[in-house]
Structures are given as C-alpha cells and as structure tokens.
Amino acid sequence: MAKNLYSSRVNRVPKSFVREILKATEKPEIISFAGGLPNPNFFPVDDIMQATNKVLSSEGEKVLQYSTTEGYVPLREYIANRYYSDCGITADNIVITNGSQQALDLIAKVFLDVGDNVMLERPGYLGAIQSFSMYEPDFVTVGIQDDGIDLHELEKKINEFKPKLFYAVTNYHNPTGISYSNQNRTALSEIIRTSNTIMIDDNPYGELTFYDKPHVTMKKLLGAQCISLGSFSKIFAPAMRLGWVCADKEIIDKIITMKQASDLHTNYFSQRILYQYLMDSDIDRHINKIREEYKVRRDYMIEMIKEYIPSDIKYTEPDGGMFLWMELPSDIDVMKLFDIANKKNVAFVPGAPFYIGNEENPNLTLRLNYTNSELDDIRNGICSLGEAIASFRR
Structure with missing residues (x-):
C-alpha cells in the first residue's frame, strides 16, 4: 500500500519497545524481568x-x-x-x-x-x-x-x-x-x-x-x-x-x-x-496478600543482586510497587548486555525507552520487574544476569 496513504502520526510514533521485547521473550525457557506484569497466582x-x-x-x-x-x-x-x-x-x-x-x-x-x-x-x-x-x-x-x-x-x-x-x-x-x-x-x-x-x-x-x-x-x-x-x-x-x-x-x-x-x-x-x-469480597485483605508476596520477591531479588551482581553497579531498593532500577558503569553497554543475557534465557528492559533524546546516557540503565517471578526464577535469572555482566570484564 502506498506510504502516503498513512498519516504522518502513525509513521512517526514507534511501536511499544517493551511490547516488542515481550514478544521476543515468550519462549517458556526465558526468565523475564521485562514486563510490568502482576503475578497471576494472586488474581482472585x-x-x-x-x-x-x-x-x-x-x-x-x-x-x-x-x-x-x-x-x-x-x-x-x-x-x-x-x-x-x-x-x-x-x-x-x-x-x-x-x-x-x-x-x-x-x-x-x-x-x-x-x-x-x-x-x-x-x-x-x-x-x-x-x-x-x-x-x-x-x-x-x-x-x-x-x-x-x-x-x-x-x-x-x-x-x-x-x-x-x-x-x-x-x-x-x-x-x-x-x-x-x-x-x-x-x-x-x-x-x-x-x-x-x-x-x-x-x-x-x-x-x-x-x-x-x-x-x-x-x-x-x-x-x-x-x-x-x-x-x-x-x-x-x-x-x-x-x-x-x-x-x-x-x-x-x-x-x-x-x-x-x-x-x-x-x-x-x-x-x-x-x-x-x-x-x-475483602479487597483490603486481598491487597495485603499481594503486598506480602511482592515484598518477599523484592527482598529476594535484592539479596540475589548482592550475591551475583558486581558491587559497583547501583540499584534502587523500592518501598513498594513492581520495579527496581539499575545503573551500570561505563564499561557495560546495556543493549549488548541484553543480547548476551537473552542468550542465557533472561530478559530485562534496557533504559533507553524511558528517556527523551540524549539528555543522559540511557545505555547505562535497565529496569527489572520482580513481581511476576517465583523465587527460583529470581535466583537463576539474577545469576545469569551476573554472568552476562561478567563477560564484559574478562
């Protein structure tokens, strides 16, 4: 179909970066920290x-x-x-x-x-x-x-x-x-x-x-x-x-x-x-259950980060919600890290889509979701991410 039939708007706005990443991580062997997904085990x-x-x-x-x-x-x-x-x-x-x-x-x-x-x-x-x-x-x-x-x-x-x-x-x-x-x-x-x-x-x-x-x-x-x-x-x-x-x-x-x-x-x-x-139903009891379970996962992800991720990598320790944020040192390119980690069957969201232009270096940041993973997957996924990071320093 002729390109000039489409509006300038539809040609200008890109597809959702995260949605495209999620398509690439649908394989059952992938441990995904990419999506902002609630844990379906707690749907009422x-x-x-x-x-x-x-x-x-x-x-x-x-x-x-x-x-x-x-x-x-x-x-x-x-x-x-x-x-x-x-x-x-x-x-x-x-x-x-x-x-x-x-x-x-x-x-x-x-x-x-x-x-x-x-x-x-x-x-x-x-x-x-x-x-x-x-x-x-x-x-x-x-x-x-x-x-x-x-x-x-x-x-x-x-x-x-x-x-x-x-x-x-x-x-x-x-x-x-x-x-x-x-x-x-x-x-x-x-x-x-x-x-x-x-x-x-x-x-x-x-x-x-x-x-x-x-x-x-x-x-x-x-x-x-x-x-x-x-x-x-x-x-x-x-x-x-x-x-x-x-x-x-x-x-x-x-x-x-x-x-x-x-x-x-x-x-x-x-x-x-x-x-x-x-x-x-008791919505507050339901929410309290979600809070408890998500806190366990957040605590465990931070514990695994301390065990498997180099100490010079900064990360947030949120008091709630679904995400934590990592800032990488300059010797690690996050898009290359994404490719290496994906080959190790673990996925995250690189930081670039969260920035406008080049005001900061988005290639040194990434987002991790902890709510939609069980503890074994958190351990294995963070371990694999640590191995991917280590590959930059050999």
Missing part, C-alpha cells in the same frame, strides 16, 4: 467467578447493554470515597477509563496542540511518552532523585518553558521504583501553584506499599490543578482494563466529550463485575 479468580455469576443472574439484560460514558455511578462513588475522601471529590469528578493508559490519551486530546510543552520525569514512564507523542508536543524533562523530583531543575524549567502539563508517577515510580517524599511533594506543589501547569499524578502502584508509609496525595495538595489517575489492573485483574481519571468538573466534561468520540464507554460488564466483587 474464584471471587471474580462468583461476582460474574451474581451479576448475570440478577441483572443479566441490563449489564450487557450500552451504558453512560462516565461509567457506573456506584463504582465511581466507591473510588471517590476510597481514594479521595479528603479532597472534596464526588462521582461527578471521575470517569472510568480503559486502564489509566486511555486516560493519558484522553488528557492529551483535551490539552495538547502541536508544539505545546509537556514536562516529564527523567527517566519517565514509556507509555506516557508514547501516548503524548501522538500529539506532537515538545518534551521537557526533569531529573528524579532518591526522594523525588529535582526541585531546582523543575522550578527553572517551569519558569523557562511554561509547560501545559507535568506528568509524574509519584508512588513507586516506573521505571525506578522510588517514591516522592512528603517534603518533596509539598515543595513540588508550591512550585506548581505559582504556574499555569496542570500536574498529572499517575498512581497505578500506590496500593502496593511494603511499609505502609502514608504519602500525602498530590490531588490533596493541588486540588483542581492536579489530574489524578488510578487503576485496578495491579490489585484486581489487568485484563478487565479498568482505570479512572479524577479531575476538576470542567476538565471532566471535556474528557467525556473526547471519550464519546473514542469508544462511547468503558466495558460496562467489567465495571459491574468489579463493583460486585468490591461489595462481596
């Missing part, structure tokens, strides 16, 4: 089955029909009460989306014209980079540190570039695993409030805390100047594709218009199953 299959049967038997005709764009009102009320009880939020401030990934696309449609400035963390979530790229903004990046965003760089670049949007993952950041401290969040909010920038606080991992350290929410600190995103993918079931966007009513109205043009509404049947599950 029986409870979902019971909720599904109950919904179908009681209101089968209704739950299989079209529904409203905003989403099921009781589910939206549940989200408002559980996550935003101290923010003055109601169901009218919430739209159910196809995962928080769709929320990014809808927000971009609402706010972005070609050439608008969008601020991201450095490194930043590659799904946001890909989603926003569709709308041809100019990206501005700000480094993150052990306790959160680099406040000095942030203030300087907000004043210089005046970005429309600042996208961040403040809880158990993807890809590094770090969380913003409460002090960092407060200082960040003070800077944002002096600007016209809207902050997008994406929070898919917030429930996956290992130490139950309370974090003040950016929505609480910034009010209408913050758009908050959430997801049930990490605590319920990712296949349901249920997330949400929480924002000021004026923004919500525009998001609804964009969603009506996109897909009319998020899967209503899935919404009803989820809500029935939430009413009949």
Whole structure:
C-alpha cells in the first residue's frame, strides 16, 4: 500500500519497545524481568467467578447493554470515597477509563496542540511518552532523585518553558521504583501553584506499599490543578482494563466529550463485575496478600543482586510497587548486555525507552520487574544476569 496513504502520526510514533521485547521473550525457557506484569497466582479468580455469576443472574439484560460514558455511578462513588475522601471529590469528578493508559490519551486530546510543552520525569514512564507523542508536543524533562523530583531543575524549567502539563508517577515510580517524599511533594506543589501547569499524578502502584508509609496525595495538595489517575489492573485483574481519571468538573466534561468520540464507554460488564466483587469480597485483605508476596520477591531479588551482581553497579531498593532500577558503569553497554543475557534465557528492559533524546546516557540503565517471578526464577535469572555482566570484564 502506498506510504502516503498513512498519516504522518502513525509513521512517526514507534511501536511499544517493551511490547516488542515481550514478544521476543515468550519462549517458556526465558526468565523475564521485562514486563510490568502482576503475578497471576494472586488474581482472585474464584471471587471474580462468583461476582460474574451474581451479576448475570440478577441483572443479566441490563449489564450487557450500552451504558453512560462516565461509567457506573456506584463504582465511581466507591473510588471517590476510597481514594479521595479528603479532597472534596464526588462521582461527578471521575470517569472510568480503559486502564489509566486511555486516560493519558484522553488528557492529551483535551490539552495538547502541536508544539505545546509537556514536562516529564527523567527517566519517565514509556507509555506516557508514547501516548503524548501522538500529539506532537515538545518534551521537557526533569531529573528524579532518591526522594523525588529535582526541585531546582523543575522550578527553572517551569519558569523557562511554561509547560501545559507535568506528568509524574509519584508512588513507586516506573521505571525506578522510588517514591516522592512528603517534603518533596509539598515543595513540588508550591512550585506548581505559582504556574499555569496542570500536574498529572499517575498512581497505578500506590496500593502496593511494603511499609505502609502514608504519602500525602498530590490531588490533596493541588486540588483542581492536579489530574489524578488510578487503576485496578495491579490489585484486581489487568485484563478487565479498568482505570479512572479524577479531575476538576470542567476538565471532566471535556474528557467525556473526547471519550464519546473514542469508544462511547468503558466495558460496562467489567465495571459491574468489579463493583460486585468490591461489595462481596475483602479487597483490603486481598491487597495485603499481594503486598506480602511482592515484598518477599523484592527482598529476594535484592539479596540475589548482592550475591551475583558486581558491587559497583547501583540499584534502587523500592518501598513498594513492581520495579527496581539499575545503573551500570561505563564499561557495560546495556543493549549488548541484553543480547548476551537473552542468550542465557533472561530478559530485562534496557533504559533507553524511558528517556527523551540524549539528555543522559540511557545505555547505562535497565529496569527489572520482580513481581511476576517465583523465587527460583529470581535466583537463576539474577545469576545469569551476573554472568552476562561478567563477560564484559574478562
């Protein structure tokens, strides 16, 4: 087919780097630390089955029909009460989306014209980079540190570039695993409030805390100047594709218009199953089980890193979430390391997709997921990764 039939947009935006890596690691012998996958052993299959049967038997005709764009009102009320009880939020401030990934696309449609400035963390979530790229903004990046965003760089670049949007993952950041401290969040909010920038606080991992350290929410600190995103993918079931966007009513109205043009509404049947599950099951007990299991895996991966990975390689020790981040010394090229490790049947995500341009050397970083592996695989995979690293120093 002639190339000029396609839009410039579709030719400009690359395929998802991680999705392509996952295709290459589907062989059963591969130990994959690459995907951001919840562990399927902890999906509440029986409870979902019971909720599904109950919904179908009681209101089968209704739950299989079209529904409203905003989403099921009781589910939206549940989200408002559980996550935003101290923010003055109601169901009218919430739209159910196809995962928080769709929320990014809808927000971009609402706010972005070609050439608008969008601020991201450095490194930043590659799904946001890909989603926003569709709308041809100019990206501005700000480094993150052990306790959160680099406040000095942030203030300087907000004043210089005046970005429309600042996208961040403040809880158990993807890809590094770090969380913003409460002090960092407060200082960040003070800077944002002096600007016209809207902050997008994406929070898919917030429930996956290992130490139950309370974090003040950016929505609480910034009010209408913050758009908050959430997801049930990490605590319920990712296949349901249920997330949400929480924002000021004026923004919500525009998001609804964009969603009506996109897909009319998020899967209503899935919404009803989820809500029935939430009413009949103990979601907090389920989340606590996930937290315990993921912490065991994080602890064991760090233990194996200390045993098998050279001591000059830096890594994060996250307090929750699904990822840790490695920084390699200059004698190791991460793409070559990926090829060597893959031949040893272990996979990870090289750091390059998490960066815009060449502001830092992405070929010296990588991301590891610890949630979707059992302990024997973690040991064997980190051992193989250590052997691959050792091959650079013989």
